[in-house]
Amino acid sequence: MKKINRVALIVLDSVGIGFAEDAADYGDLGANTLGHICDAVGLHVPHMASLGLGHIAILKGINPPGIAKGAYGKAIEVSKGKDTTTGHWEIAGQILHKPFPTYPDGFPAEILEPFEKATGRGTLGNKVASGTAIIDELGEEHMKTGKLIIYTSADSVFQIAAHEEVVPIEELYRYCEIARKMTDVGRVIARPFVGTPGNFSRTSNRHDYSLSPEHTILDDLKDAGQDVIGVGKISDIFNGKGITHSTRTKSNEEGIDITIQRLKEDSKGLIFTNLVDFDMLFGHRRDVVGYKNALEYFDQRLPEILSAMKDDDLLLITADHGNDPIFKGTDHTREHVPILIAGKHVNPVSIGVRRSFKDIADTIGELLLDKKAEGSFAKKIINKEESTN
Template sequence: MTHKRAFLVVLDSVGCGGAPDADQFFNGDLPDTGANTLGHIAQACAAGQANEDRNGPLNMPHLAAAGLGAAVRLASGAEAPALGAPSGTPEALWGAATEISKGKDTPSGHWEMAGVPVPWNWHFFPDDEVSFDADLMAKVARLCGTEGTLYNRHGSGMAVIEEAAAEHVKCGWPICYTSADSVFQIAAHEEYFGLDRLQKLCADIAPTLHKMKVGRVIARPFTGDVETGFQRTINRRDYAIDPPSDTLCDVADNAGRKVYAIGKIGDIFSMRGIHDLRKGDDHALMGHLLDVMDEAVEGSFTFANFVEFDSQFGHQRDVSGYASALEWFDACLPDIKARMREGDLVIFTADHGNDPTWRGSDHTRERVPVIALGKGAGEIGLVAYSDIAASIAEHLGLPDVGPGKSFL
């Protein structure tokens, strides 16, 4: 058994611009050309345009010292002003990764960085007055015992719930919606509809959607009432299509290694190869990550996702909130580094972009930063998402996984 451990930490949607095929991806009719989540947040902060939840230039001294600003520059040619970094050579391995899968979504990004580029084109629902065909909606209603469904078109997060929740509470019909991603989402009230019932509905309809190559069915529970307002809860659950071949999680599991999952990783990989799953909001997830760093056994692989950059701030186009979340995460870096053991590899990256300065409300096609602690310092250049899996496999002494090449 190797004495080495590996931790892959995904800052969901924290892209850094520069994707060479960004012109092929859109928010509405606007191509993603020029989108740059980190770069534009830093520029907005430096210009005093992101002072609602925090103040001044974007302050991420720890990740910046490790090479974050250099990664933005390498990926896109853009500057991320300030970041609060000391001047000098980056202290870690740093670079940026380019995705080849034809999607700017959660499964595509996570599967590819785990060694499995998506081999098919995802199914996307049209942005029409009604996005879903009648047979699909009849099946959803039949599975949950209602006479129909609500909304049934493209929509964004809480805006959908705010529009449809009052009628949902009256009639009990589930709220169905989608976005520019390959997703089918069902929102329902935890008390009036029932959390268990919502999750069963999503699990029951998921095989139908997966056959259509829809990437995820997502349960979106909420609580509240008309008088006090409605709020989504932390009990979201994703029902993702299975990866088409063994991922890094499977390879580690097959080699007898323990695999820890933090956040929505268990949902993304349908729990394949995963032994220990810990969930919660991002602050709880940071506690879980620190606990796992204390507890993880030798030779283990830990895969973590911090989703709220994306779900709470990117889709809401909340620049100040996004900046505040980035600063919070960066302030936790000393605690992470303090728990590293000799032989540990910790990689920070992202799965796609979600530029909060961009028009629309959907993800943006971008390169993502790659920062690796525990293997010295230096530029790794522009790498592939699948190179992340290859590097972790090499570090842990695992068999090759996917088409990538180690950058260690």
């Protein structure tokens, strides 16, 4: 098997490819992020199509090539939950058998009262809400009173929205650190915004505070002296655990730029990128045209990513959950995620339906650490002739 020196793992946040077998348990039967976008507004992604996207599922307007340029398949999530943290942790090898707690009726007094005492500020909202809708609803009152806007979603999140001129960014981050110590939610999220009543907008100074996973492939790579380079909110999702270098980004464009920059540098190990705009700007807001445009933009940049790769690099593109912009509600959807794999030494083969996102971690472990694991598809995707080991 050809020697792979580095893996670039790019998570297209929320780009699901059809409801999972257990979708009914999550109220998501019928969800299909990519499929519904193709049906509603069309999708032109020739570079992902050439890697085998149309072989994974029937997608209107995306015709599969006779022979793909990459390996392709899809994966099922086995962890309990459909949020960002759960999905990324499983991709990295940790399966959650118990879901993070959710608060569909808002946070109880035993959480909010100590939080208000510790921050010295009252709170507004305390309900399940869309982030843009709740600042439109409560932003003016927040500016008059200084009270923090607290809200959650179907996911396990404690979100704090505050106007940057009322609550300075560093102060908001400190409040999030207080909430992180007081709750066992998957993520505490700072949601700063600016503007005037009737014209509020969220800023790119969002910051996520996650719990720490027990053990992932990131830890194994770091312990072996390899690089684990986080791009985007990866370090936040793993609470810095197993990360050797990290760069936060403010957009998909910046995330792609940084990934290309990291590929051009000399490193050994993993470049792990999250592109969040699909989820944050378009999925949750049910903006199907915006979602389409973001996917097409990524596809336009894909040749740049591929050309920046070295001969012994491997690119793996996947997702962490779905967020169908046409499906009901405004929350994540329980879906299969696509897997597209490219590189000089990659066989154009189907890897089928993987029974866990963890198969990605198992594969990375075999490619970079020569660790054998049941879920690895390394030997299937890498050609065998002229071994360089």
